[in-house]
Amino acid sequence: MVLGALGVVLEGGLKVFWPTAVAQVRLADGRWFLGQFQGRQLDPATGARSLLWKTGNREWDPQRQDFHWLPEDQIADILWPAEAVLLERRENGNFYGFFRKVEGPLVEPGLGQGSEDAWTRFQAALAVVRQAEASEVAPLAAEVAQCTRRLRGLKTQLRKAAYRLQRADATDAHLHPPVQAKLHRLRAQAEHLAHQGQELMNRHNARVAELRHNVAIFEHGPGQTCRIPLMDIVRGCQPNRMGVAQKAAWYAAHVKDLLIQWPRESNTEGGLFPAIFGTVLLVFVMSVLCFPVGVVAGVYLAEYARQGPLVRVVRVAVNNLAGIPSIVYGIFGLGFFIYTVGKAVDRVAFPEWAEVGQPVFGTGGVLWAALTLGLLTAPVVIVATEEALRTIPRVMREGSYALGATQWQTLTHVLLPMASPGIMTGFILATARAAGEVAPLMLTGAVKLVSDLAIDGDFPYVHLDRKFMHLGFHIYDLGFQSPNVDASQPMVYLTTLVLVLVVVGLTGSALILRNRMRRYYHPKSL
Amino acid sequence: MASLEPTADVKTPKPAGAGQAAPASGAEVPCVSIADPVMRLRGVSVYYQSRQALHDITLDFPRKQVTAVIGPSGCGKSTLLRCLNRMNDLIDGVRLVGEVLLDGEDIYGPDVDVIELRRRVGMVFQRAAPFPKSIYENVAYGLRICGVRRRSILDECVEQSLRRAGLWEEVKDRLGRSALELSGGQHQRLCIARAIAVNPEIILMDEPCSELDPRSTARIEDLIAELRRQYTIIIVTHNMQQAARVSDYTAFLYEGELIEFGPTRQLFTRPQRQETDDYITGRFG
Numbered sequence: 001m002v003l004g005a006l007g008v009v010l011e012g013g014l015k016v017f018w019p020t021a022v023a024q025v026r027l028a029d030g031r032w033f034l035g036q037f038q039g040r041q042l043d044p045a046t047g048a049r050s051l052l053w054k055t056g057n058r059e060w061d062p063q064r065q066d067f068h069w070l071p072e073d074q075i076a077d078i079l080w081p082a083e084a085v086l087l088e089r090r091e092n093g094n095f096y097g098f099f100r101k102v103e104g105p106l107v108e109p110g111l112g113q114g115s116e117d118a119w120t121r122f123q124a125a126l127a128v129v130r131q132a133e134a135s136e137v138a139p140l141a142a143e144v145a146q147c148t149r150r151l152r153g154l155k156t157q158l159r160k161a162a163y164r165l166q167r168a169d170a171t172d173a174h175l176h177p178p179v180q181a182k183l184h185r186l187r188a189q190a191e192h193l194a195h196q197g198q199e200l201m202n203r204h205n206a207r208v209a210e211l212r213h214n215v216a217i218f219e220h221g222p223g224q225t226c227r228i229p230l231m232d233i234v235r236g237c238q239p240n241r242m243g244v245a246q247k248a249a250w251y252a253a254h255v256k257d258l259l260i261q262w263p264r265e266s267n268t269e270g271g272l273f274p275a276i277f278g279t280v281l282l283v284f285v286m287s288v289l290c291f292p293v294g295v296v297a298g299v300y301l302a303e304y305a306r307q308g309p310l311v312r313v314v315r316v317a318v319n320n321l322a323g324i325p326s327i328v329y330g331i332f333g334l335g336f337f338i339y340t341v342g343k344a345v346d347r348v349a350f351p352e353w354a355e356v357g358q359p360v361f362g363t364g365g366v367l368w369a370a371l372t373l374g375l376l377t378a379p380v381v382i383v384a385t386e387e388a389l390r391t392i393p394r395v396m397r398e399g400s401y402a403l404g405a406t407q408w409q410t411l412t413h414v415l416l417p418m419a420s421p422g423i424m425t426g427f428i429l430a431t432a433r434a435a436g437e438v439a440p441l442m443l444t445g446a447v448k449l450v451s452d453l454a455i456d457g458d459f460p461y462v463h464l465d466r467k468f469m470h471l472g473f474h475i476y477d478l479g480f481q482s483p484n485v486d487a488s489q490p491m492v493y494l495t496t497l498v499l500v501l502v503v504v505g506l507t508g509s510a511l512i513l514r515n516r517m518r519r520y521y522h523p524k525s526l
Numbered sequence: 527m528a529s530l531e532p533t534a535d536v537k538t539p540k541p542a543g544a545g546q547a548a549p550a551s552g553a554e555v556p557c558v559s560i561a562d563p564v565m566r567l568r569g570v571s572v573y574y575q576s577r578q579a580l581h582d583i584t585l586d587f588p589r590k591q592v593t594a595v596i597g598p599s600g601c602g603k604s605t606l607l608r609c610l611n612r613m614n615d616l617i618d619g620v621r622l623v624g625e626v627l628l629d630g631e632d633i634y635g636p637d638v639d640v641i642e643l644r645r646r647v648g649m650v651f652q653r654a655a656p657f658p659k660s661i662y663e664n665v666a667y668g669l670r671i672c673g674v675r676r677r678s679i680l681d682e683c684v685e686q687s688l689r690r691a692g693l694w695e696e697v698k699d700r701l702g703r704s705a706l707e708l709s710g711g712q713h714q715r716l717c718i719a720r721a722i723a724v725n726p727e728i729i730l731m732d733e734p735c736s737e738l739d740p741r742s743t744a745r746i747e748d749l750i751a752e753l754r755r756q757y758t759i760i761i762v763t764h765n766m767q768q769a770a771r772v773s774d775y776t777a778f779l780y781e782g783e784l785i786e787f788g789p790t791r792q793l794f795t796r797p798q799r800q801e802t803d804d805y806i807t808g809r810f811g
Contacts, residue, residue, distance in 0.1 A: 395655035399717070402617060403668040403724060404645035413671065414657050452690040518706070 009500060012493030017254035019239040022084040024097055025053065026076045031222055032085055032086040034096035038067065038486070048073060054486070056094035057220050066093050067486035082241045083119070083300065085218065088234040093265060093487060095228065097218035102230070104134060104214030122216060129214050135213065140204040147197035149458055154190045161186055163352035185432030234457060258494065267432055267478055268488045272498055275448055278468035281454055282370055283435050285464065287427070290374025291381060294430075295423060298385025303411060317385075322379040330440030338364060339443065358363050359463050364445025366454045367464035372440045376499055377430035384426020388419035418521055424514035435503040437473035446473040448481075471499040556798035557585070557787045558775075564589040564728060564758050565610060570624035572605055572614065579605045581783045582624070587728075587775075592750060592759045594773035594790065596766055598805070602782040607730050611647035611758065612640050628728075645672070648709065648726035652733040654713035656705035656720070661697050664705045664716055668724035683723055691719035692749050706744040710741025722757075729753070731761040735768065747772050766806055770794050778802050 026032040035053035042049050044361040049072040058066045099122050107125040161183045166178070212229040219225050236248055261271025270427075297318075307310045342362040346354040353360050361367070392415055400410040416423075447467045454466045475495045482488035534771050563586035572580040578601045587593050595603045605614065612633060614620040633643050637775040645668070646721055656664050663670075665684045674680060684701070689743050694713045697708070705716055714734055721729055731750075735743040750759060750772045770790060777787040778801075786793060786802045797803045 271680045393653075393655060395651050395653045395730065396657065397647075398613060398616065399655055399657065399720075400649060400667075402611065402613065402644055402649035402651075403671065403720065404641050405667075405671045407639055418658055 006500070007089070009493060009496045012490070014061065016494055017251045017258075019086060019237060019242065019250050021080055021240050022086055023053075024081050024084060025070070026079065026287075027074055028076045033221060034098075036086075036096075040072075046276070047145065051075070053485075054094065059093045060220065060224070060226065063099040066484075080240050081525025083208075083238060084240055085119075085236055086239055087218075087228070087236040089228070089232050090264060090270070091232060093269070095218070095220070097220035097223040097226070100217040100219055100225065102214070102216050103227070104230070105359065106211075106214045107230070107327070122236070125216065126212065126230050126236070127232060129211060132211060133231060137207055140200060140207065144197060144200045144204060147193060147200060151190060151193050151197060153386040153458075154186060154193060156188045158183070158190060159352045159356070163355060164247040166355075208314060210377030216442045245340055260496070265481065265487075266457060267448065267474065268482060268484060268491050272471065272474065272495060274453060275471045275474045275495070276498060276502060277453055278366075279435060279471045279499070280506070282366060282441075282470065282505055283431055284466065285366060285370035286373045286377070286434050287431065290378055291369055291430075293374070294378040294426075295385050296382030297378070298382040298423075298517045299389065299411065299416075301382065302386045302389040303407070303415070318379045318382050321375075322383070325439075326376055326437050327439040327443075329372050329376045332375070332442035333368055333440055333444040334364075337368040337371055338362060363465075364443070364447075364467055365465040366468050368418040368446065369441050369446065369468070370464075372444050373434045373437060376437065376440065377434050380433070381423070381426045383425050384429070385419065388426075389415055391422070392418050421518040421521065423512050424510060425516060428510040428514065431510055432503055432507045435470060435506055436499070438470070438476055441470050441473055442476075448473075448477050471495055473501060527747035545707050555584075555784055555786065557784075560586040560588045562589045562773075563587060564629065565760075566625075566627040567606075568625040568627065569610075570606075570622065570626060572602075572609060572611060573621045573623075574617075579782055580609075583691065583784050585777060585784055585787055587758060587760055589758055590755055591774040592754045592761065592772055593775040593777065594737075595760065595762045595779060595803055596764065596769045596805075597779035597785075601762060601779045603764075604732055606779065607649075607732055607760060607762050610728070610730055611644050611649055613649065615640065646726055647725050647728045647730060648721035648724060649730040650714070650717050650721055650732065650734050652711065652736055654717045654734075654737070656708070656713055656716050658704065658706060660702050661705045661708070662701040663717065665719050666773045667720060672724070687719040687723040688716075690722050690753065692745065692752075692785045693719055709742075711738050711745060714738060714742065714746060715749065718746075722753075726757065728758040728760065730761065733762055733764065738766070743768075757791045766794075778805065780805070 006384055020036050022034055022036055024032055024034055033053075033055055035055040038052040038054050039245075040049055040051050050069045051072060052066050053070060054064050054066060054234050058064050081098070083098055085095075085097055085099050087097075089095055099118055101118070102122060104125075106128055122452070123145040161179055165179045165183060208231065211231050214230045215227040216230055216233070217225055217227050235253070237246075239247070242250070248307040258271050259276065260273050262274060263272065264270035301311060301315060301318075305314075316378060339362070342359065343354075345361040346359050350360045354362065396414055396418065397410055400414045405413065445467045447469065450467055450469050452463070454463050454468055456463070457460060478495060479492045565587040567583050567585045570580060570583045571578060577725060583606065595606060597603050608614045609626055610633075614622065622634060628643070628646065632638070647785045657667060659667070662684055665687050666674075666680045667685055669680060674683075685694060685698075688697065693712060696712065697716075697755055705713070708716060718729075718734075735746050738746065747768065750761065754760060754774070761769075761773065773790045775788065776790045776793045778793065785798060786799050788798070793802065794806055797806060803809075
């Protein structure tokens with residue numbers, strides 16, 4: 001059954017990027033359109049068959065749809081013209097059409113004239129615009145982003161100063177002048193920075209507008225042409241002319257984008273990088289925060305606690321914790337970590353933000369989600385640790401004590417090393433469970449899209465208060481919350497595939513670690 | 527402490543009437559006096575929960591001699607041995623009455639450092655269980671936990687201990703390999719080396735050969751003979767031939783009571799008590 005599920009995911013996910021042939025579908029009434037065939041359906045009432053086409057060209061469709069069902073009997077014939085072009089665009093999804101020519105200040109005179117082939121000229125023009133963008137627009141965009149970041153830092157300082165001033169009112173008036181001065185200085189700085197940012201933005205926009213004058217002209221319907229700015233085009237190809245090697249290259253470029261790019265088009269296109277990052281980071285933070293606690297609890301229960309009714313009750317409770325539905329943990333995380341602990345942290349550490357109703361830790365974030373997942377997986381680690389310690393023969397302990405070791409030395413030198421493979425097994429189970437869990441995350445900080453990762457170049461570099469993207473939540477969001485079902489379906493398969501791979505990768509590396517330990521500590525058991 | 531159950535030899539509850547089969551209390555225990563005792567037991571009784579495992583034992587262990595403790599299974603031999611380095615502390619519900627003196631000092635006294643005691647009184651167990659570390663680290667373990675870090679000291683001590691335990695020639699080329707790769711007889715010698723490494727005054731051996739084949743047993747016995755002049759060795763065995771072969775003095779325990787204690791040759795040839803005679807001639811036990 002697992003293989004079946006994996007098979008479906010593999011089948012659905014692996015084929016997404018393969019460029020299938022583009023058909024020119026001619027209708028009985030003389031109209032035609034271009035599109036990629038998606039599937040067929042039999043209408044049980046009439047016995048008529050309908051075909052689903054991905055037609056793209058969203059902005060020229062009356063209903064702004066890029067998928068169309070077409071009854072088979074309306075189709076006159078289907079051609080597979082070699083010149084049919086598939087474009088991936090930054091907005092509005094795919095485009096299908098016939099390339100006519102390029103126009104614009106950068107690409108006009110004599111560009112690629114040597115080549116007979118129109119498509120080669122298009123590629124050359126695209127490369128020119130891409131290069132212009134990289135050398136002129138990208139630096140501006142980076143400056144704007146830096147400006148925004150600095151402004152954000154300034155606003156934090158500003159908020160702090162304003163808060164101090166406000167609090168100082170009642171008690172010490174002598175604080176007034178310096179703080180006020182600082183406030184003024186900061187305000188002036190912020191204004192200056194905002195102004196500077198706006199100016200940069202204007203220059204950026206102006207340059208973009210200029211570049212957008214370089215267009216490619218396509219014919220996408222009978223007598224219909226359109227101008228598409230080259231800047232908006234991510235990449236284009238002529239699938240009907242491509243060999244297997246070219247298609248493989250196209251595929252590889254997509255896989256690379258999937259792993260390193262941000263999503264586009266309300267997540268239905270582009271990459272998964274922030275979601276992959278969020279998933280791995282979450283599991284990592286969870287391990288760092290909660291794995292030691294689980295091990296310590298297990299060690300305490302097995303080695304230090306006085307065995308009695310209380311410990312028995314605790315042990316039963318720990319075992320039962322593992323059986324609680326994960327959404328309950330989510331509710332607990334929301335109620336306890338976010339609303340109670342987070343709010344308290346905000347009151348103490350960030351009063352200036354709590355004041356204006358902008359929580360820092362009092363809202364979902366990586367930290368709280370990781371702690372919630374940690375609670376969820378701690379029982380597994382605790383039980384595994386206890387079991388591993390319990391199965392160590394008594395002579396090992398006595399041998400150590402007889403040499404004058406203390407309980408602590410025995411634990412650290414003999415017992416924990418011996419128990420480590422067993423503890424690692426618990427850790428692997430915990431990791432696998434944590435990586436695939438979604439329900440608690442929806443309540444504790446997973447979001448559809450983030451603009452900033454939880455680790456970046458801004459001091460203090462690790463921002464565990466930030467919200468995060470998660471592959472599991474991404475699947476849910478794409479599959480159930482997306483307005484364009486047909487467009488998001490391939491991405492659902494892809495995301496599922498990536499999630500499975502990430503989980504396998506995480507547990508696989510833990511497994512390798514464990515086997516290495518086992519080989520060292522129990523060479524005979526191999 | 528978890529999972530430490532009372533040892534097998536004290537599990538058998540003693541029937542109330544059994545005491546009468548043993549010599550009535552107050553009967554004179556034939557007991558030689560030792561000129562230079564290192565460890566002295568004075569009226570030691572040990573209880574597991576409410577069950578009495580040792581009855582009022584008074585006994586002196588001679589310095590730098592091998593003393594064997596013999597007796598049938600369940601007579602309290604191991605319990606007696608484990609009193610001497612307070613190993614019984616690790617078992618819940620064990621209570622000791624009386625005095626155990628090491629060089630005149632009560633090891634159950636209020637300001638005795640148990641850790642220090644166990645360094646002076648080492649122990650080798652019935653089941654040889656090296657730590658899952660390298661051969662080198664097994665021997666160096668006792669020193670490391672005392673805080674010895676100097677490589678040269680460790681190296682020297684490991685080599686010396688392994689030589690004394692007669693294992694050096696066999697393992698000198700693979701000190702870094704896991705100790706678990708050695709054979710059963712080598713395990714036991716490694717455990718002896720491990721105990722010697724911390725330079726104890728007394729080595730307690732709890733049936734060290736009962737799980738070994740005759741050849742390995744012979745090697746261990748040879749080893750005991752070699753070590754006897756440097757260390758005080760107290761060995762528990764249910765093998766009377768072994769006791770006769772390796773020990774200078776022998777104590778015979780039956781049902782938690784000391785029946786007879788004397789020089790080995792004398793105890794085996796001219797036992798003073800009927801019970802001893804019965805046991806060593808194989809009439810019971």
